[in-house]
Amino acid sequence: MHVHDTAIRHRAVSLLRGGARNADVARELNIPKGTISYWKHMDRAKHGECPGRPDAQCPRCDGRALDRAAYSYLLGLYLGDGHISHYSGHRVPNLMITCADDWPGLKNECERAMKAVFPDNSVCRVRKQGCQNIKVYSKHLHCLFPQHGPGRKHERRIALEPWQQSIVDAHPWEFIRGLIHSDGCRITNWTIRLVQGIRKRYEYPRYRFANKSDDIRRLLTDTLDAVGVEWTVLARGSDPFNISVARKASVALMDLHIGPKH
Template identity: 75%
Template sequence: MKFHGASTRQRALDLIASGVTNAEAARRLGVPPGTVSYWLHVDRSKRGDCPGPHRSSCPRCDGRDLDEAAYSYLLGLYLGDGHIVQYSQHRVPSLMITCGDTWPGLMDACHTAMEAVFPDNSVCRVRRIGCHNVKVYSKHLWCMFPQHGPGKKHERRIELEAWQQSIVDTHPWEFLRGLIHSDGCRITNWTTRIVGGVPKRYEYPRYVFANKSDDIRQLYCDTLTQVGVEWTVLARGSDPFNISVARKASVALMDAHIGPKY
């Protein structure tokens, strides 16, 4: 990890004070945009320009209202492509959801969900090769995502707390949509059959979800069953990591509520 000195930080703040945008200051100095945004936030806090304690309000700690539909979607994204980190130079942890540049609509949906769940915090996008990390800093990430822990998700137990399960039960399609948008897709399979002595091609859509975590796959399957979607396990070799939805009625139901990535 590269650390930047106090002089670089001050140059960034001076550039922003002169009217240069955060992104442009980051480009000129060769610093990640998220780092520049954090420096600006710390500087404003020291000068007392940030709003008061209400900015750190939390649905779990303070009883603040929570957009449960947005949270159910964001939870699905987090379980698939999200992680929480706290670097030594930052006092506040960050939630990052990696979104491929191929699906800009998905990235916008993730950004919107983060803003709805954390209305007092700024959401930013950090550019990476072929993707962006949609990112938010909050002291209450541990409260909102208690599944966080050391190591990879598939190497530890993943269970929803009762309050999370209640939200997923109320907004199951948002949760499924988040999981599909992170680790799933809608594809078109094809096969050929001999009809009247002539080979004929048949195409049919299928939803596939793949995740190494037994617990996350179980959450996905349980929620599919709850909304009336039939599913099967597709094992590649001896690894049953793929969940398929291929029956016509179930695919139609998924299309009505989820659809292809966009």
């Protein structure tokens, strides 16, 4: 990943402080617009000017209405490819979902879900090599994502609170889609069979999900059971980290509600 000179960063911040637009600064300095946006945010955070209204309300603390379907999807994304950080100098923590550049539709869906769940907060994209981090800052992240804690997710217990489970029960496909969009995929498998002595190649679609956390895999399989999708465990060696959906009827049901990433 390219590291920009400190003088260039100071020049960019100076231009932004002077009222220049992000796109104009990016064009003048030949730096990606996402990098300029990130520098602008870091400068605002340093001066106590983080995005987001100070009176932004929380569904848990203040009883604000919550887009439950969007939250169910965002929860799935968070459990797969998200984490919450609280950098030094920032007044509030940030939720970041990492989305690969191969899936532009996924980045758009993630951003829409964040904006729906946090309507009073700014959502931004930070470009990294091969991906973008979709981010939102809010002092209520721990209220909405109590699964946050020290260490990696697969090294600690992950369980949904009763209020989260009720949302997943009401919007199971959104939760499944979030998990598949983060740590899953739809692929085409093939096999060779002998038919009347002739070797023939057969292809068939399959959904796969891989995650080291036993708890997160169990959350997926429990929800698959609830919607009538049959699944199996694909163990590589002694590590049963892969969930597979390959039966024709179950794949068709997944195609109806999930579909391939895009």
